[in-house]
Amino acid sequence: MEVRTGDQFYRQGRPTTAVFPLRQGSAKSVYESPLGWRQVTGFSLPGDVLGLEPNEAPAHATSAIALQDAICCVVTAETLREHMAEPVFRDSVLKVMRRNAERERMLLVAVGSMKAAQRLAMLLLDLTGEHQRRGSTDGTLTLAMSRTDIASLLGLTLETVSRLLSRFASVGLIAVRQRRVRIIDKDGLASVYADLEPISPRAAPDHEIGTAENNEARLI
Amino acid sequence: MEVRTGDQFYRQGRPTTAVFPLRQGSAKSVYESPLGWRQVTGFSLPGDVLGLEPNEAPAHATSAIALQDAICCVVTAETLREHMAEPVFRDSVLKVMRRNAERERMLLVAVGSMKAAQRLAMLLLDLTGEHQRRGSTDGTLTLAMSRTDIASLLGLTLETVSRLLSRFASVGLIAVRQRRVRIIDKDGLASVYADLEPISPRAAPDHEIGTAENNEARLI
DNA sequence: CGCACCATTGACATCCTTCAACCAGGGTGG
DNA sequence: CCACCCTGGTTGAAGGATGTCAATGGTGCG
Numbered sequence: 001m002e003v004r005t006g007d008q009f010y011r012q013g014r015p016t017t018a019v020f021p022l023r024q025g026s027a028k029s030v031y032e033s034p035l036g037w038r039q040v041t042g043f044s045l046p047g048d049v050l051g052l053e054p055n056e057a058p059a060h061a062t063s064a065i066a067l068q069d070a071i072c073c074v075v076t077a078e079t080l081r082e083h084m085a086e087p088v089f090r091d092s093v094l095k096v097m098r099r100n101a102e103r104e105r106m107l108l109v110a111v112g113s114m115k116a117a118q119r120l121a122m123l124l125l126d127l128t129g130e131h132q133r134r135g136s137t138d139g140t141l142t143l144a145m146s147r148t149d150i151a152s153l154l155g156l157t158l159e160t161v162s163r164l165l166s167r168f169a170s171v172g173l174i175a176v177r178q179r180r181v182r183i184i185d186k187d188g189l190a191s192v193y194a195d196l197e198p199i200s201p202r203a204a205p206d207h208e209i210g211t212a213e214n215n216e217a218r219l220i
Numbered sequence: 221m222e223v224r225t226g227d228q229f230y231r232q233g234r235p236t237t238a239v240f241p242l243r244q245g246s247a248k249s250v251y252e253s254p255l256g257w258r259q260v261t262g263f264s265l266p267g268d269v270l271g272l273e274p275n276e277a278p279a280h281a282t283s284a285i286a287l288q289d290a291i292c293c294v295v296t297a298e299t300l301r302e303h304m305a306e307p308v309f310r311d312s313v314l315k316v317m318r319r320n321a322e323r324e325r326m327l328l329v330a331v332g333s334m335k336a337a338q339r340l341a342m343l344l345l346d347l348t349g350e351h352q353r354r355g356s357t358d359g360t361l362t363l364a365m366s367r368t369d370i371a372s373l374l375g376l377t378l379e380t381v382s383r384l385l386s387r388f389a390s391v392g393l394i395a396v397r398q399r400r401v402r403i404i405d406k407d408g409l410a411s412v413y414a415d416l417e418p419i420s421p422r423a424a425p426d427h428e429i430g431t432a433e434n435n436e437a438r439l440i
Numbered sequence: 441c442g443c444a445c446c447a448t449t450g451a452c453a454t455c456c457t458t459c460a461a462c463c464a465g466g467g468t469g470g
Numbered sequence: 471c472c473a474c475c476c477t478g479g480t481t482g483a484a485g486g487a488t489g490t491c492a493a494t495g496g497t498g499c500g
């Protein structure tokens with residue numbers, strides 16, 4: 001099945017008639033609370049399975065929206081149920097679900113008790129991890145999602161995300177240009193994530209900033 | 221099975237050998253992230269089932285700790301699995317799991333995009349709801365958890381929680397004394413939750429504060 | 441009684457949001 | 471082809487909400 005940028009794979013609250021293994025493109029999951037608050041709860045890449053609800057939920061807990069033109073399979077609930085009889089298939093499906101649950105739990109902790117820089121570093125590390133797992137070797141990745149989406153996921157504002165990316169860049173951790181990000185210092189990011197070194201704007205002397213600018217011009 | 225205050229029903233990461241329907245007392249679920257960040261992810265009351273993991277997880281995703289001396293049943297994974305064959309039982313178990321999942325999702329949105337006052341109002345409303353569901357008619361409830369636990373759940377500090385409770389009290393929404401809370405204006409709390417009326421410290425004239433103090437002395 | 445522990449309150453620091461202006465790229469129509 | 475615009479992104483200044491540090495107070499328990 002083909003889905004255009006911005007279109008929905010499924011809607012929150014609608015009955016789960018099928019799940020959608022993602023082949024190409026990417027998607028975000030959005031949860032809308034009863035009061036109308038909306039929040040991005042995750043991003044999905046090829047290989048993920050959209051709409052896989054735990055607990056055999058009869059309805060989708062979130063909406064899934066394509067961030068790019070995407071291609072996915074469609075596995076009806078019925079055939080899914082049939083295949084769940086096969087142990088191998090069953091195990092891999094459960095594994096995906098658990099992974100998602102784990103991710104959401106980490107997100108909760110991140111949003112609940114980490115600072116903005118840590119959260120963003122975490123996201124970048126997670127994304128590069130997924131990227132590498134999909135076979136890419138270089139440290140360059142293209143964010144499919146907007147700053148607004150990132151901000152929503154992390155419980156921040158888009159301005160904060162933007163500023164933080166700039167700051168990471170100015171300190172030489174990454175290079176940013178639009179939605180292209182190159183990871184320069186993964187360990188550095190990791191220590192920001194672990195809050196080992198607070199990233200202060202004035203941490204980098206002027207000449208350092210110059211270096212970072214060179215990086216940016218050169219690398220992206 | 222009896223569990224003393226502070227003792228654990230089960231530990232995060234340990235294999236799920238059983239689930240624990242809670243009969244008496246209360247408990248908190250605590251998640252510890254790989255980096256050592258710890259966060260309360262929920263409170264449980266009699267009637268809840270502790271340790272019920274979705275996705276047939278082989279290990280507990282959180283630790284459960286008794287907030288008071290508690291009594292619970294012990295249902296081994298095996299007997300649970302057997303009973304899951306019965307449709308009625310099965311449905312009610314799945315319902316509990318979905319309810320938990322829904323709660324956690326609302327928490328994520330709350331922590332990610334609502335202000336402190338809203339989050340706390342939400343918690344209070346949730347707790348009174350659960351309280352009433354268990355048959356109590358009056359608006360008085362006793363919090364089994366410390367301010368620190370509440371703060372952790374809501375992604376705040378204990379000081380903020382304390383201040384906010386005082387503020388709610390000074391505005392006449394509730395009466396607080398230690399861990400006893402009396403809900404005075406449920407609708408008011410609801411509108412705080414919905415962010416309809418920002419609770420400013422100076423919103424209440426002096427005589428109002430006097431009234432609130434009377435309430436406190438009288439009601440708790 | 442005195443010791444922990446939890447809770448409250450104040451003063452201050454800081455992080456983040458808010459408001460606002462500006463900028464860049466990508467598409468569209470003239 | 472270029473001017474235009476429109477969305478998304480960046481950046482600055484200011485203020486507010488929350489965190490932090492610290493002192494005080496209350497409660498229950500040994």
